[in-house]
Amino acid sequence: MGTPINFETVLRxxxxxKRIDSKENIFQLQLQGYHLFPLHQPIEITRTKETDEIGTAIIVELTLKEKQTFCTYQLISLSSVN
Structure with a gap:
């Protein structure tokens, strides 16, 4: 039996x-299921599938365990404060 995995190009x-370092704008996000993102490349961030881009981030670390993905990213630009 295979393991379902999603290949992502946008971080929703x-x-x-959760902000883990305010000086460096580092955040962590916990996602259900397994998700792969490009590492160390700028990608678009949105709040939901229906909303516009809110900024750009670089994924610095991905951990896949227990049917969850833990994504650590650095926010490098912000399009909107809301």
Whole structure:
């Protein structure tokens, strides 16, 4: 039996991100299921599938365990404060 995995090119936060370093704008996001993102490359961030881009981030670390993905990213630009 295979393991379902999603290959992502946009980071959708659903407002569940947690800031872990305010000086460096580092955030962590926990996602259900397994998701792969490009590492160390700028990618678009949105809150939901229906909303516009809110900024750009670089994924610095991905951990896949227990049917969850833990994504650590650095926010490098912000399009909107809301």
């Amino acid at each position: 936060t659903e407002g569940k991100e």
